[in-house]
Amino acid sequence: MIEFSLWDILRNLLLATRWTIVLSLIAFVGGATVGLVLTFMRLSSSRILQRFTSLYVDLFQGTPLLMQLFLIFFGAAALGHPISAWLAASVALTLFTSAFLCDIWRGCLEAVAKGQWHAARVLGMNYFQTMRHVILPQALRLSVPPTVGFSVQVIKGTALASIIGFVELTKAGTMLNNATFEPFTIFTLVALLYFALCYPLSCYARHLEKKLYDAGLR
Amino acid sequence: MGVTLDFLTLLPYASELVRGLTTTVILTVVTTLTGIALAVVVAYLRLHGRSWTRFCMGSYVEVTRNTPFIVQLFFIFFGLPGLGIQIDAITAAFLAMTLNLAAYSAEILRAGIGATAQGQLEAARALGMTRLQSYRHVVLIPAFARVYPALISQSVIVMLGSAVVSQISVFDLTYAANFIQSRNFRSFEVYLVITLAYLLLAFVMRRVFMLAGNRLFAYQQGESR
Numbered sequence: 001m002i003e004f005s006l007w008d009i010l011r012n013l014l015l016a017t018r019w020t021i022v023l024s025l026i027a028f029v030g031g032a033t034v035g036l037v038l039t040f041m042r043l044s045s046s047r048i049l050q051r052f053t054s055l056y057v058d059l060f061q062g063t064p065l066l067m068q069l070f071l072i073f074f075g076a077a078a079l080g081h082p083i084s085a086w087l088a089a090s091v092a093l094t095l096f097t098s099a100f101l102c103d104i105w106r107g108c109l110e111a112v113a114k115g116q117w118h119a120a121r122v123l124g125m126n127y128f129q130t131m132r133h134v135i136l137p138q139a140l141r142l143s144v145p146p147t148v149g150f151s152v153q154v155i156k157g158t159a160l161a162s163i164i165g166f167v168e169l170t171k172a173g174t175m176l177n178n179a180t181f182e183p184f185t186i187f188t189l190v191a192l193l194y195f196a197l198c199y200p201l202s203c204y205a206r207h208l209e210k211k212l213y214d215a216g217l218r
Numbered sequence: 219m220g221v222t223l224d225f226l227t228l229l230p231y232a233s234e235l236v237r238g239l240t241t242t243v244i245l246t247v248v249t250t251l252t253g254i255a256l257a258v259v260v261a262y263l264r265l266h267g268r269s270w271t272r273f274c275m276g277s278y279v280e281v282t283r284n285t286p287f288i289v290q291l292f293f294i295f296f297g298l299p300g301l302g303i304q305i306d307a308i309t310a311a312f313l314a315m316t317l318n319l320a321a322y323s324a325e326i327l328r329a330g331i332g333a334t335a336q337g338q339l340e341a342a343r344a345l346g347m348t349r350l351q352s353y354r355h356v357v358l359i360p361a362f363a364r365v366y367p368a369l370i371s372q373s374v375i376v377m378l379g380s381a382v383v384s385q386i387s388v389f390d391l392t393y394a395a396n397f398i399q400s401r402n403f404r405s406f407e408v409y410l411v412i413t414l415a416y417l418l419l420a421f422v423m424r425r426v427f428m429l430a431g432n433r434l435f436a437y438q439q440g441e442s443r
Binding site: 059066067074079152156160170174177183184186187188190191195198199 | 280281283284285286287288289290292293296297298299300301374378379380381382384385392395399404405406409410412413416417420421
């Protein structure tokens with residue numbers, strides 16, 4: 001049997017942390033892109049688009065992320081198109097993230113007072129001009145703190161990819177545990193690594209929130 | 219390739235579905251109660267405790283909020299026996315869910331408690347209420363009423379997150395799904411049905427909590443929030 005020193009364990013966990021970071025970035029960038037499209041669909045005047053997006057958001061917020069992962073990973077295989085754990089995790093986390101970001105951003109856009117819409121329209125601006133010059137600059141400022149805060153949920157969400165066999169931090173932890181039988185040390189280290197990733201983001205989100213509050217915007 | 223969905227293959231497994239559903243519901247109900255009760259204690263100690271208790275509670279809340287639930291669960295189930303503390307899977311699930319919900323709810327409650335005007339507490343004391351009475355009636359219950367919707371959302375999030383306890387072989391809804399699909403090989407149908415079951419559960423939970431809230435906090439309705 002190979003002996004694992006504490007450094008070996010930590011080194012392997014750190015190597016696996018890369019994949020947690022990469023998966024988080026994919027999910028966040030993908031989720032932001034899809035989420036942006038959804039946000040505008042939600043705000044459009046078409047009833048069908050509005051219905052569709054609110055159903056989409058409700059579905060992803062009302063079901064476990066784990067089930068979404070299973071449905072995509074095993075579902076695709078059962079329907080005759082087997083996909084890798086990488087792809088399944090990326091797709092599931094992207095969809096999950098997009099639903100939450102859509103909800104957050106819609107809230108921010110709606111938080112900009114209705115009167116400003118009317119005022120801009122009265123001044124002769126069209127929809128896009130109003131969006132571009134009046135609404136978006138304000139909504140953008142409001143949206144940064146909750147978006148940063150949500151990125152913590154995305155990082156934590158990637159831990160579930162371990163269940164479909166994607167080797168990221170959590171999976172590396174369980175694999176190392178099977179090899180070394182030192183669960184206490186390993187899961188403490190895994191938790192600390194997640195904490196090291198998430199805590200700075202949480203603090204940054206709180207700091208941004210406070211800045212907005214001090215600026216009197218909330 | 220033509221794919222046909224066959225949901226009838228799930229029928230022989232109705233008893234497993236019911237067993238999984240029952241476990242998920244019981245886990246959720248119990249942890250909601252214990253988690254929120256613990257949250258009250260944590261929020262109180264974080265606001266009014268000595269500096270070291272405040273530090274300890276703050277660390278607990280931050281560590282819990284910044285690590286994945288599955289890692290917390292594995293730490294409790296696999297890690298604690300390493301220290302000589304043996305617990306079975308269901309207890310580990312209860313413990314992990316309670317600690318998780320308590321950390322988030324304590325933060326939510328803290329915000330609610332912080333919104334209480336200091337003058338109200340002084341007024342209650344001046345009226346002759348004891349410390350405990352005034353804290354309970356003037357601070358805690360109105361704080362609950364204020365943050366109740368956020369607490370509902372959090373407990374729904376914990377219910378959805380509880381799907382992970384299947385990984386330490388607790389027979390919950392997700393475990394039932396894995397169990398059934400390993401026998402009838404109809405993974406897509408099984409996961410679809412179970413996903414819808416969770417969706418329904420989340421919907422029912424919100425409804426029930428809302429109705430309970432309307433009754434619990436009925437006399438608070440007049441208060442400006």
